[in-house]
Amino acid sequence: MTGLLELHDLTVTTSTGRTLLDRVSWSLDAGGRLGVVGESGSGKSLTAAAVLGLLPDGMTATGRVLLDGTDLLTLPERRMRSIRGGQIAMVFQEPLTALDPLMTVGRQIAGPLRLHRGLRGPAAVAETERLARLVRLDDTERILGSYPWQLSGGQRQRVALAMALACEPRILIADEPTTALDVTVQAEVLDLLDDLVDRTGVGLVFVSHDLPVIARVARDLAVMRDGRVVELTAVAEALAGGQHPYTRELVSAARAGQLPRQEDR
Amino acid sequence: MKGVLFRVGALLISLVLASVVVFVVLRLLPGDAAGASLGVGTTTDQLESLRSELGTDQPVPVQYAQWVGDLVRGDLGDSFTSRQPVADLVAAKLPITVPLSLAAFVLAVLISVPLGVIAAVQRRGPVGVVVSAVSQLGVAVPVFWVGVLLVLVFALTLGWLPSGGFPRQGWDDPAAAIRSLALPVVTVAVAMSAVMVRYVRSATLDVLDQDYLRTARSLGYSRWQALRRHGLRNAAVPVVSILGIELATSLLGAVVIENVFALPGLGTLLLTSVTGRDLPVVQTLVLALTAVVLLMNALVDMLQRVIDPRLRRTGVTA
DSSP: OOOSEEEEEEEEEETTOOEEEEEEEEEEOTTOEEEEEOOTTSSHHHHHHHHHTOOOTTEEEEEEEEETTEEGGGSOHHHHHHHBTTTEEEEOSOHHHHSOTTSOHHHHHHHHHHHHHOOOHHHHHHHHHHHHHHTTOSSHHHHHTSOGGGSOHHHHHHHHHHHHHTTOOSEEEEESTTTTSOHHHHHHHHHHHHHHHHHHOOEEEEEESOHHHHHHHOSEEEEEETTEEEEEEEHHHHHTTOSSHHHHHHHHHHHTTOOTTOTTO | OHHHHHHHHHHHHHHHHHHHHHHHHHHHSSSOHHHHHHOTTOOHHHHHHHHHHHTTTSOHHHHHHHHHHHHHTTOOOBOTTTOSBHHHHHHHHHHHHHHHHHHHHHHHHHHHHHHHHHHHHTTTSHHHHHHHHHHHHHHHSOHHHHHHHHIIIIIIISOOSOSSOOOTTGGGSHHHHHHHHHHHHHHHHHHHHHHHHHHHHHHHHHHHTSHHHHHHHHTTOOHHHHIIIIIHHHHHHHHHHHHHHHHHHHHHHHHHHHHHTTOOSHHHHHHHHHHTTOHHHHHHHHHHHHHHHHHHHHHHHHHHHHHOGGGTSSSSOO
């Protein structure tokens, strides 16, 4: 297989020798849409952190994380920094805390533009406004001059999306991006994400504990449990009844309107 | 604007309350100026006549009204012992105490901010551990002991700097003045830094765990870039709040340390005035110190509003 981003036996261990991720393997094609589902503690977010080389101190990753054939795990930190934000960007669960409370969102969006694309002054302002419109932030001027805590949850997550997409990355990792939002806002953000992937051609890795949410935006599915991928399948096939008992458990729980051991709410 | 008016009002009320407390507490202390200046073996008549001359035979509320009335007109009164105007006595000491405490404060900020940030970033590294350990030690050691130690090393052993005193010509001989203030300044600054490093370190540690730093890292900023862009300003909010208290500490530190280094500053004046029950001088000095602390805290509040826009949206003070 020749995916844009390929994980081969990605394993993460702590300094005390505990294995947190156990030979995780999946692949994302250019413009692909991969959902990663699993309960809290299954290693979904840790996988994302390992891909970006942002594991907490004391954890080490082995295996291979190939971006266009280049192993990110062996890249020096300096080159990893140009990959982060430039090639692979990320959106986090809680947009209020993920944004700096003391900086206007306009300046926050402009940050990566300057860092990766060298844009500043009027060019940066124009590009920031374009990004704001891209993520459907109406009333652009007011919002860009606001602080994160002056915005609604949905607006904040759009700002986070604009920051992530600022440097036209090829891969967007969204880690529970709608979990902290109201249900109606959740639907809006999912629609937007769906639309952005279509329009920009960015490859999407959508991490969530919520299978129905994943089903709205993802095509392929990696089911994770206890640090392992237990099944790799298509979302449609999983919904029709997956191979692995845990996948079937997730599907039937989703049908019943709830998930097993929903402890991360 | 409303916030500023509120602040100024609160400041005035605090000052009035402070003046009452200072005045009453000093009059509750045993012993009086007349007794202290005349010594043992004086007759009651002599005491009574001196008390009436100084005005200390009046009821306390009358004395207070007299004092505040004079204060408002800019008259700080005369010293009981030397009979000189308090304003002149204080003004003569300012050129020592003010440079001493301001320089100590600035030096302490220059030492503690970088060290605190490094200690936080390298929290598990050798630098972080050493900085934390040394600051623990610094907090435990009394300020005058640091002074004595510095005198031992830099004045008595190495002979680089004077062990105490201030040049008779004062600031007309700037080099000598700076040399005599060097050790006292470092002493106060070291003692203050020990405390401030811990504040800076814990504020930075808080910020390092914040999600927005993770966001910045995920966008390609290095650890230091992320800290500079988002961390320092956020960490500054709690640190600034203690700066007012720390400036007061530097003044108090100066008062203590002037005695170690035999500097004729406000601290020395305060001590001799307390011993001589020279109430006009003592109450002026204590009230002035209180005013400086209150004023600093008001300024710090406003500075925080400048740094943190969240504090501006509500009418309440931080």
